Amino acid sequence: MTLRAVLLHPVLWTAVVLGALSALWLALGAPIQLVTQIAIYALYGAGVNLLIGYTGLVPFGASVFFGCTSYAAAYFILGLGGNEIGALGLSMVFAAVLGLGIGAVILRRKGLYFSLLTLACSQIAFEIAFKWTSVTGGENGIQGVPRPLMESPLTFHVFVVATVVGVMWLLWRLAHAPFGRVLQAVRDNDVRAASLGYDVYRVRLVGFTLCAVVVGYAGALLTFLLQGVYANNLGWQHAGDSLLMTVLGGVHHFLGPLWGAITFIVLENRLSAITENWWLIFAPLLIAFALVSPEGIQGLVQRLFRCERWTLTRNTIPPRPGLIVPYSSALQALDPRKPILETRGLNKSFGSLVTARSIDFTVYPNTLHTIIGPNGAGKTTFFNMLTGVLPPTAGQVLFEGADVTHLPLHARARLGMGRSFQILSIFPHLTVFENVRVAVQAQRRGARGLFVDAHSLDAINARAWSLLDAVGLADKAAARSADLPHGAKRLLEIAVTLSIDSKLLLLDEPLAGLAEADRVVVADLIKRLSRSHAVLLIEHDIDRVLAISDRISVLHQGRIVADGPPLEVAAHPEVIAAYLGAAKDGERAAPPAVERQAHAAAPILLEARGMVAGYNGSSVLAGIDLVVHEGEAVALLGRNGVGKTTTLRALTGSLPLAAGELKLKGEALTGLRPYEINRRGISLVPEGRRLFPNLTVVENLQLAARPGGISLDEVFELFPRLKTRQAARAENLSGGERQMVAIARALVMPSRLILLDEPFEGLAPAVVNEVMEALVKLRGKVAMVIVEHHTETVLPIVDRAYVLVNGQVAFAGDAGRLEADHALQARLLGVVQGEDLIAAAS
Template sequence: MKTPSLLTNPILWVAVVLTALSVLWTALGAPISLVTQIAIYALYGAGVNLLIGYTGLVPFGASVFFGCASYAAAFAIVSVVGNEFAALVLSVVFSMVMALVMGLIILRRRGLYFSLLTLAFSQIAFELAFKWTSVTGGENGIQGVPRPSFGSDMAFHIFTVASVVAGLWFLWRLVHAPFGRVLQAVRDNEQRASSLGYNTYLIKLGSFTLMAGVIGYAGALLTLMLQGVYANNLSWQHAGDPLLMTVLGGVHHFLGPLWGAIAFIVLENRLSALTENWWLIFAPIIIAFALLSPEGIHGLAQRIMRRERWTLTRAAIPARPADIAPYESAAIQVDAARPILSVRGLSKSFGSLVTANAIDLEVMPFRLHSIIGPNGAGKTTLFNMLTGVLPPNSGTITFEGKDITGLPMYARARLGISRSFQILSIFPNLTVFENVRVAVQAQRHGISGLIRDAYDLTGINDRSWSILDAVGLADQAAEPCANLPHGAKRLLEIAVTLATDCKLLLLDEPLAGLAEADRQVVAALIRKLADRHAVLLIEHDIDRVLALSDRITVLHQGRLIADGPPAEVGSNPEVIAAYLGAAKDAGAAAAPAVTRTDTTTSKPLLVVKNVAVGYGGSSVLDDLNLVVREGEAVALLGRNGVGKTTTLRALTGSLAISSGAMSFDGTDISASKTYEINRLGISLVPEGRRLFPNLTVMENLQIAARPGGLSFDAVFELFPRLKARQRAKAESLSGGERQMAAIARALVMPSKLILLDEPFEGLAPAVVKEVMEALVRLRGKVAMVIVEHHAETVLPIVDRAYVLVNGRVAFEGDAAVLEQDHKLQARLLGVVQAEATPEAVH
């Protein structure tokens, strides 16, 4: 081991700190048992931190293993083996067996339920220990436990420090082993870890069992230190001690439990000597750390040294090879003449909502097969069924001739199906290299090896470098993912998806939120990957889909309506109707007649200048300019994913803008909070309505009503249905009635501008007509911005229109002009391939 790495090794610092404390306490003439207790509790806290810091599970009742192992050690020495070393081994085995049984039960639950279940088991153990007097000694415990191998407290102290250092060395090696590295992936993103081929339930069970073994050893040491055992360590009053020490020291730092144990035990010892109400002094210290240094004592020291980072593992990555081997696809042996994936009659419904209806599909190797469709078509639901996230209600999925319909996600990944996610899904607290390496490990090594260094697996490291080089991220391998720009994160997600030796790549909106330069890079990579894999792509950038794809499948309302070459699909009448709307079809609602007025002389109400906005480093809107005048009705149009809803979120303050400026009625709202913007007069009618389901229609309106808004009588005149249903709970309303209630709720506020997000979505034609008529009656009284997917539905009732393409305004002008220009509509909104990225049309 090199000297620098030796000096930064935390195990060396554990040994140095415990040795220094031992020397100091001896020099002061203080009882060495206090330092012994610190060492024991440092190991106790480190065991708990194996779950919290590394696996992401929070056990409120880890004391069940600490306390029960203490009793097991006492029983073993007194009645079974009569030897301390054998008793320690038996206590560890007992704890691990108990954890295995408990884990099979409680790991079926997550989050708070898992935490409470551990606490419940601890409290049950306390009740048994406290009241089963004939066996446990009850309140008096078991006293006089012999310790024949250690003639003095100092001898036992030296043994304890040595064994605690050895225990922490084991944990340090464990977290750098293949198993330990996967724990961190599960902590960061369990679904993503499962999609790579890891059985996350068994991994969590393994970490839970190992935690119990470490804690059980610490509990047995405490019995030997005290030469007795008592029930109070199992009680709820002490159940949180290890958790408190870990958080106080720093839950994201390997040495955190050591600093926490020192602070907790020394402060408890000193403060309890001053007053029996020592918690009144200690609690404010904990509160101060929680508020001022959430990363605990270790994090505070790092902040002072300006070196803030998690130190749960070493920061280094394996050395980059001088020559990185070219990436080779695992799909190269696949028969190109046979479908790699076949879907027959696949259906999925959520109650009465059908999201997939008898879908038949075949995916061929070495082809880019894209799936497109309007919002709510069922595209992501299909992906979720193909990868095992959702079970289908009926139908079959066959991969390479094998029926995989009932297989879990991790089993499908092991067969060669890999996916990316609509919302960026990587491991944010791992490095770029480790993201890819842990994915490669899933197929080529699994989790075997508890103390072998994962970075010594040369074949896995070399494969990881090959994949990083293939996507252009080799130079950023050592970067934490949090430091990457959004485009690089998308490339990393594709790299992680490739790393599982996949034969079929499922990419869910990989271009979402990317700037144009990044779109070109990622699109070129996807096209290149399709030459060596089967690629199934969901994407809203229709122009690129048509340009890149070998085959396109179109879904609409859960049905497959077209499947074939891009040119054929692009001219399909049913596809055109799905994208541009079918307002003129039989049964569709005819728009009410309106008289448009010239609004150019009206006072500008909302002014948006050069606004850019995105999510988590992504770029959704770029250089957006928008004007809405008093009393004007404006349509905001565009294909899926171009930034329409993002625009409304920015206007209402629920999404902070990156640059640019917004003003409303002369007031700058660029940095205003949502409630401040609402009080100025902007109200949102959100997609999905979002009423309070357990309140009646009237109660929903009463909560929103403020002086200056429409009266209840006025909104009931606008929506007569609501008057009859005013005492009905919102959850019992039909979709149309909910939409009416959502609009009414915006009107009872003093609104100058109403933003309506997809107000006609999912409504029957008769209800669409009723809502349209209400909006027409509001024209001129209040300004409106209507986001709508189908242009033909909304253009007849608005004054002006904006069309977004990839986050920019591609058209701005009179609604009547766009309504009559069907070629322009098709170019901007339909399924046709644009010759070039549209420039703004006025």
């Protein structure tokens, strides 16, 4: 550790701050007990922040551990004798047992239910303590608790500060230990953590118990500070004190509870000396502060003074090795004659909706087996039954001959079933390196320690670097995953799936959202993996599927309609009709001709000049000029990471411009909020659709509708399929139907300009045709900017195209010219054409 790292270590600053406060209080001749109380409550808040910040659980009633352990400490020293050190030790054991018992029950719920259950437990404890007078002393509490070893307030103060700093050091080590990293992964994405083999319930239970121990120790210290214990710490009036301190100081910062405790206790002490109704003064101050700085005191100071960012963990990764060992499967070769996965009569229904009908299915080792089918065929539901996310209504799932039908997701992962998800599933607030490292750790039992530094485990680190290098993300290892472009996130998810050394890889549309060059790389990687693994793939890229698959099964309306070698399946008439959506004569309608010149001559609608924008101080857009005419369709193209989605975010105002100007019909938009820009006529159809899952199709549209937008009848004319699904909830729609609703939602607002981010992502060819035909009908009526990685799909239907390279416009001009110039496409976009595509994927 460098000298700078030592000097900026948050635990050192905890000691310095508490030491400085102690010196100041002694110099002023003030009672040192107030600083002792600050130290105790800082530890109380830190224990609560272990749940909130690291685990994602919000306890409204952590006071149940604080108050109950306070009573336990008094009982131990009064009933058993001895001294305060022994009583503190027994109190921590009591807190651990109490936390384990309560957690085993209430952790079966999460979110608001969990929070309310903790509050209910605290209130029950308060009622018992307040009314069981013969045992607890009732409202008078238990007084006269001795402190034989530390009778002097100063001696006890030194002990408290020393142990508080020590526990804070242990919490910092825990946060960076393998177990602490798992807590953060569960916080970010519990389903993904379970898919790697982590038992999320047990992980949370251990974290909850550790919180109980830390909070309980703080409560026991308060007993010896007051030399008594009272029921008021358990009541609902004080149940939220620690939560308030943590939020006030900064819930996403390790030192937040310290600053919150200092502020809360000092203000309480001073304001209560002025008036009994001190909350009438304190509460408005708290509200004002929350509005000014949601990140708390720590965040405000860092923002104002641009000082070192003390977040919940250090922002470093292990050093990159000079030579990264190439990735190779850690598995022994499987017997190719024995099936690794079988399903027998698998059925799934949601009420009257049947999504799987008596599916008999077999996967063999060293085989790339692909499942294809139109949107809504039940492919992802089938994957969810195979991996334990959804229970089947009937039938069996066998893995290596063993019945795993009723095993949970994490147990199947430990057996060797690894999966990716149709909708990206990573740990967004962890670094790219940590995403992979925590996945590698999942299968290594000795790597889940509580206090060893996770980044000191050389074998795990080396494996993580190998996986990142295999998918081309080694150079982005230190980046926060949420800041990656979509294609890089997809590559990261594949690396995470590979990390657990699965025998069977279940990949749900791993090529969705990737640029062409990346698609070739990933397809080649999947093909290579199938030589040492069994690979079960869901994918809509039919050309690539035919090129790389060993076997293909076609799922349609919940049943297997074809199964066999790729060429045989491709020629199957039922497959052509069901999957490709061909007409009975086998012909597919071509898109209408584009009246490009007329649209280019229309008045300018949107004008962006010199746009500069980025994230966390780094620039992604480096002076982009963009013009869109009324009724014009424009494609925004480029490799992953060049700034396409960033451009859309800048145009909608969700990402502020660092420089440049933005105008709509001559009206300046720069500096306006996203909703203000939307009200002026710019709407975004986001990647991932982002519908309200519990609302129906009609309710999603009615929520967005405003005067001037198209009517529901016009929506159903544009998308006939939605008329038959108008009463269905969004969560039960297929990917194509969701995309239709997302586009329709932008039209009912109303909109002058629609920004579409990857509108064809993850859609079957038949559904792509439906969406494309709708966009062609809209051309000339509403302006569109379409971000799409399939250039061959979007160029025929747009008027002009922009190509971004490294955050700058490298091409701006007629879409027909770019469509015809394959060499220019290859140079700017990394596109592989024709036979070269098949050869590269083989």
